[in-house]
Amino acid sequence: MNLEIKKELASNWFKMLQDSICESINKLEKKNAKFKSTNWKRNLKKDEGGGEYRILKNGKIFDKVGVNYSKVYGRFPKKFQKNIPGAKKNPKFWASGISVVMHMKNPQIPAMHFNTRYICTTQDWFGGGMDVTPSKNDQNEKKDFHKILKKMCNRHNKNYYSKYKKWCDKYFYLPHRKEPRGIGGIFFDYKKNNFEKDFKFVRDVGVTFQYIFQKIIKKKMKRKWTSKDKELQYIKRGRYTEFNLLYDRGTKFGLQTGGNIEGILMSLPPLAKWN
Numbered sequence: 001m002n003l004e005i006k007k008e009l010a011s012n013w014f015k016m017l018q019d020s021i022c023e024s025i026n027k028l029e030k031k032n033a034k035f036k037s038t039n040w041k042r043n044l045k046k047d048e049g050g051g052e053y054r055i056l057k058n059g060k061i062f063d064k065v066g067v068n069y070s071k072v073y074g075r076f077p078k079k080f081q082k083n084i085p086g087a088k089k090n091p092k093f094w095a096s097g098i099s100v101v102m103h104m105k106n107p108q109i110p111a112m113h114f115n116t117r118y119i120c121t122t123q124d125w126f127g128g129g130m131d132v133t134p135s136k137n138d139q140n141e142k143k144d145f146h147k148i149l150k151k152m153c154n155r156h157n158k159n160y161y162s163k164y165k166k167w168c169d170k171y172f173y174l175p176h177r178k179e180p181r182g183i184g185g186i187f188f189d190y191k192k193n194n195f196e197k198d199f200k201f202v203r204d205v206g207v208t209f210q211y212i213f214q215k216i217i218k219k220k221m222k223r224k225w226t227s228k229d230k231e232l233q234y235i236k237r238g239r240y241t242e243f244n245l246l247y248d249r250g251t252k253f254g255l256q257t258g259g260n261i262e263g264i265l266m267s268l269p270p271l272a273k274w275n
Helices: 003-029 139-154 160-171 195-220 227-246 249-256 261-267
Strands: 036-041 049-057 062-075 092-104 111-120 124-133 185-191
Touching: 003 049, 003 062, 003 092, 003 111, 003 124, 003 195, 036 261, 049 261, 062 261, 092 195, 092 261, 111 195, 111 227, 124 139, 124 160, 124 195, 139 160, 139 185, 139 195, 160 185, 185 195, 249 261
Parallel strands: none
Antiparallel strands: 036 049, 049 062, 062 092, 092 111, 111 124, 124 185
């Protein structure tokens, strides 16, 4: 398949998924809060793509949720080239993706994160994943979350779940705290075996995330919570912030390739605490 067609298929899917996820969030909020949409360009002087980030704050369900779409291209900075497959040979790149971060009003509901992307250098590949970060332990939720992920992965390859779960556990870990960020999920990168199969999997990851976040929220949105629960959530958000600023690949990639600062840092919670 022609590379330009692959790029168009992937970026169109990410854009469509942004619209669909925002629509689901709007239905949950029932007009209690609205998304503020911002379009941005990577380079104001020449065409290097851009994107749109949408942020909703102070809702009935969400303290803050960001849904970011991007399609950018250009050249990797020299210091970045050796870390990216195919970029050493030629520094030109093209990248498109969607990322979602949800910080909840009710501390009984976990924070949730999802992203998928398609990157092209002299090579091309998919990456992404999702994970859940509760501030309160809920073993049933954890079991159900992983059961859904395993079922989804098995539709594509019986080895995906254990492989991507391990990758997620290793990636979403705070070495300086010696603790995981949350209850895990799946994480994958450099997925470039077969475009049709990989793209089918990436679409299923997006649809499954949409199903998961609605299921978790609808189950817990009416649960009572205390100020002590909220304090625990603020502390957990502090850990979330530490990970995103110190270790997150997406944050580093965005900042080092001239991405939009507000869009990149939309993952940060509106309020966090450190004890």
